[in-house]
Amino acid sequence: MSLSADRDLDSLLAELVMANRILAREEVVDDFGHVSVRDPRDASRFWLSRSRSPEVVSRDDLIRFDLDATPENPGHRKPYLETVLHARIYAVRPDVQCVVHHHARPVLPFTVTHRPLRPVFHMGSVIGAEVPLWDSQDEFGDTNMLIDTIPKADSLARALGPHSCALLKRHGAVCVGASIPEAVFVSIYMKENAELQYAAEALGGPVDYLTPGEITQTGAMLRSERPLRRSWDYRCARAGFGGL
Numbered sequence: 001m002s003l004s005a006d007r008d009l010d011s012l013l014a015e016l017v018m019a020n021r022i023l024a025r026e027e028v029v030d031d032f033g034h035v036s037v038r039d040p041r042d043a044s045r046f047w048l049s050r051s052r053s054p055e056v057v058s059r060d061d062l063i064r065f066d067l068d069a070t071p072e073n074p075g076h077r078k079p080y081l082e083t084v085l086h087a088r089i090y091a092v093r094p095d096v097q098c099v100v101h102h103h104a105r106p107v108l109p110f111t112v113t114h115r116p117l118r119p120v121f122h123m124g125s126v127i128g129a130e131v132p133l134w135d136s137q138d139e140f141g142d143t144n145m146l147i148d149t150i151p152k153a154d155s156l157a158r159a160l161g162p163h164s165c166a167l168l169k170r171h172g173a174v175c176v177g178a179s180i181p182e183a184v185f186v187s188i189y190m191k192e193n194a195e196l197q198y199a200a201e202a203l204g205g206p207v208d209y210l211t212p213g214e215i216t217q218t219g220a221m222l223r224s225e226r227p228l229r230r231s232w233d234y235r236c237a238r239a240g241f242g243g244l
């Protein structure tokens, strides 16, 4: 392993710590929820914190896992019960480099009703035209509702399919991206779109959602380097990492 590859990994893991703090600051995650990144040196491994709230995650909490969620050198550190959720998405989505799982409150109404979550403003385009809704009841009946087994995680990964996010019935959501800034961006704007969609629909009358063409073109534009960098810098500053 070359020194520069080690430096690249160090900076990526520093970015993962920042993503934890950003998602906490933006109230996408709270005491629960988590964010992981695929290992850039080995696509069959990923990094995720031990079971700790994202607000307080630091570099020493990060553990490397394989795609069955087996930890390497965990020591005394206990993984999240839902680590396998990340593992099985990485197993079937080679394009995904970052996974976020959250219970952001504004999205929860869309997991317990039959009202689809749909982009209502340009920044919300990144959630895509269709947000799948996965229900653990369908295959597993009454459970503890955690994604804590490989069969449950595989089922959720199938429901996510090629999409950028999915809703978990009566639970929360998963968001993915080709980079940490992209998955963080999708997560934040999924929450904000849910807030705005709820407000727009509560006003009554027809709602003019984004068209399929607007969703495709705007989503691609927002995933480009300039908007993602600009957003990441802003979110870093708000989370106390300004001037880096």
Ligand code: MN
Binding pocket: 032, 033, 082, 101, 102, 103, 146, 171, 172
């Ligand atoms: Mn959860």
